[in-house]
Amino acid sequence: MKYSLFSLIRNGLSHHERWPRAWRSPELKGSYDVVIVGGGGHGLATAYYLAKEHAVTSVAVLEKGYVGGGNTGRNTEIVRSNYLWDDAARLYEFSLKLWQDLSRELNFNLMYSKRGLLSLGHSLQEMRDIARRVNANRLNGIDSELLSAEEVREMVPILNTSPGARYPVLGASLQRRGGTARHDAVAWGLARAADGLGVDVVQQCEVTGFRRENGRVVGVDTTKGYVAAKRVGVVTAGSSGVLASMAGFRLPIESHPLQAWVSEPVKPTLDAVVMSNAVHAYVSQTDRGELLAGAGIDSYNGYGQRGSFSVPEHAISSLVELFPIFSRLRMMRQWAGIVDTCPDACPIIGATPVDGLYFNCGWGTGGYKATPGSGWVFAYTLATGRPHRLNAPFSLDRFRTGRLIDEHGAAGVAH
Amino acid sequence: MLLIECPWCGARDEAEFTYGGEAHVVRPENPEAVSDSEWADYLFYRKNPRGDHLEQWCHSSGCRRWFNAQRDTVTYEIKRVYQVGSPPPGGEG
Numbered sequence: 151m152k153y154s155l156f157s158l159i160r161n162g163l164s165h166h167e168r169w170p171r172a173w174r175s176p177e178l179k180g181s182y183d184v185v186i187v188g189g190g191g192h193g194l195a196t197a198y199y200l201a202k203e204h205a206v207t208s209v210a211v212l213e214k215g216y217v218g219g220g221n222t223g224r225n226t227e228i229v230r231s232n233y234l235w236d237d238a239a240r241l242y243e244f245s246l247k248l249w250q251d252l253s254r255e256l257n258f259n260l261m262y263s264k265r266g267l268l269s270l271g272h273s274l275q276e277m278r279d280i281a282r283r284v285n286a287n288r289l290n291g292i293d294s295e296l297l298s299a300e301e302v303r304e305m306v307p308i309l310n311t312s313p314g315a316r317y318p319v320l321g322a323s324l325q326r327r328g329g330t331a332r333h334d335a336v337a338w339g340l341a342r343a344a345d346g347l348g349v350d351v352v353q354q355c356e357v358t359g360f361r362r363e364n365g366r367v368v369g370v371d372t373t374k375g376y377v378a379a380k381r382v383g384v385v386t387a388g389s390s391g392v393l394a395s396m397a398g399f400r401l402p403i404e405s406h407p408l409q410a411w412v413s414e415p416v417k418p419t420l421d422a423v424v425m426s427n428a429v430h431a432y433v434s435q436t437d438r439g440e441l442l443a444g445a446g447i448d449s450y451n452g453y454g455q456r457g458s459f460s461v462p463e464h465a466i467s468s469l470v471e472l473f474p475i476f477s478r479l480r481m482m483r484q485w486a487g488i489v490d491t492c493p494d495a496c497p498i499i500g501a502t503p504v505d506g507l508y509f510n511c512g513w514g515t516g517g518y519k520a521t522p523g524s525g526w527v528f529a530y531t532l533a534t535g536r537p538h539r540l541n542a543p544f545s546l547d548r549f550r551t552g553r554l555i556d557e558h559g560a561a562g563v564a565h
Numbered sequence: 566m567l568l569i570e571c572p573w574c575g576a577r578d579e580a581e582f583t584y585g586g587e588a589h590v591v592r593p594e595n596p597e598a599v600s601d602s603e604w605a606d607y608l609f610y611r612k613n614p615r616g617d618h619l620e621q622w623c624h625s626s627g628c629r630r631w632f633n634a635q636r637d638t639v640t641y642e643i644k645r646v647y648q649v650g651s652p653p654p655g656g657e658g
């Protein structure tokens with residue numbers, strides 16, 4: 151069913167009781183051309199583009215919990231493409247371009263909002279780094295501007311820009327196409343669109359092992375039985391190490407909790423995304439009025455999907471210095487997702503030591519913005535058996551050759 | 566918030582400690598003699614288990630000494646702490 155003003159009125163007349171399900175709940179079949187492990191945004195986008203761009207429709211997405219229940223539904227929703235290095239800039243910019251028209255294409259309102267994204271500079275050295283990144287972005291054709299302290303004050307009047315501030319604001323970079331998009335909608339819209347093209351999205355189906363013949367993967371064992379597959383794509387974020395060990399290899403990845411939290415809802419007060427690398431905190435206001443904020447990862451390895459108190463405590467004390475007006479807001483909820491951090495803060499997308507088995511992981515703290523682009527290049531890789539030119543630099547082999555893409559700290563804060 | 570048992574100072578708040586990653590990662594004796602894959606394995610590849618993890622901690626805001634811990638990465642329970650240089654519990658590497 152196509153969502154439209156007409157369908158909204160018609161369903162309004164029946165008190166919204168007759169909306170059809172957004173996607174089917176299919177039985178798991180015995181075999182598929184491609185099995186995708188992980189029903190987060192990246193796995194669903196992969197399935198969607200496999201069907202749409204490559205006419206590969208014998209595809210199953212196997213999700214151990216529910217669609218979007220992983221990091222896709224837990225992030226702070228920041229979307230941008232102002233990365234420093236060429237390889238990363240190309241991949242994230244390609245993705246940002248896909249966001250522009252995605253709501254219409256999926257017939258699902260993703261609430262992508264180009265509200266502008268500011269990265270504050272608090273010291274002279276930080277301003278030099280910001281200027282370097284703005285210049286690098288512009289050379290790559292990515293919109294990026296350098297703002298003076300005065301311009302920042304005009305854009306975000308509630309920011310403490312007084313000279314005596316604990317974190318003086320000397321300026322900022324601005325990406326106007328940066329902003330936010332509603333994360334649940336991304337998971338649901340992609341699941342619905344993939345389903346519409348014939349993909350089986352199977353929830354409550356955990357992959358427990360890989361079967362191989364002559365070194366090549368031939369299928370996966372799941373809690374709903376065995377499924378044969380010609381190719382398998384694993385897109386399980388924080389659980390990637392667990393899946394890799396099932397397949398008998400290790401990854402240069404470690405899993406850490408990353409936290410976020412929201413305040414009670416208030417009237418519109420902040421219409422841009424503001425991040426500060428120095429204090430490692432970022433904040434935006436949701437359409438419901440909550441202030442949504444986050445910080446850096448918890449230092450230790452963890453799979454517990456909860457975080458330590460010291461991280462929000464530190465970030466909130468800094469945010470209150472930056473935005474004194476927030477000091478009396480109450481926090482409503484706090485949560486964590488498990489992020490797959492990579493030594494060079496860039497993803498791994500492509501072949502593994504096992505033939506026919508491909509991984510898309512290592513997005514760590516910043517993969518939400520790349521959801522459509524990641525799905526696009528991974529679909530290409532699974533359909534052809536080769537990397538797309540955009541993900542070729544992001545091979546697992548780069549840790550052997552030494553050709554790392556060091557985005558650590560080079561690209562604003564983590565997200 | 567973890568309560569971590571420093572072998573010298575006793576149970577202290579997590580905020581006093583620095584995490585040092587997986588323990589028992591041994592630097593190859595002759596870096597120039599190992600292959601690129603072996604070197605990559607030493608530098609970047611980690612076990613990252615879901616369950617028991619042997620890891621290094623430093624009591625950086627206290628006695629500033631390093632020690633090892635065996636911690637469950639799901640429940641976060643610290644099962645034991647032991648000295649750097651002593652063999653891993655259970656003989657695991």
Ligand SMILES: Cc1cc2nc3c(=O)[nH]c(=O)nc-3n(C[C@H](O)[C@H](O)[C@H](O)COP(=O)(O)OP(=O)(O)OC[C@H]3O[C@@H](n4cnc5c(N)ncnc54)[C@H](O)[C@@H]3O)c2cc1C
Binds near residue numbers: 515
């Ligand atoms: C608090 C927080 C804030 C963040 N903020 C941002 C941000 O502002 N901007 C940004 O760009 N990125 C952000 N990120 C990162 C971003 O959320 C992730 O990089 C991205 O969502 C990863 O998507 P995914 O589809 O790969 O993973 P997920 O959405 O985690 O999906 C993986 C799925 O695999 C499933 N799975 C795991 N094991 C199995 C198995 N054995 N069998 C079957 N299924 C399995 C899981 O249940 C899960 O649903 C943030 C992350 C967190 C946690």
Ligand SMILES: [Zn+2]
Binds near residue numbers: 624
């Ligand atoms: Zn101590």
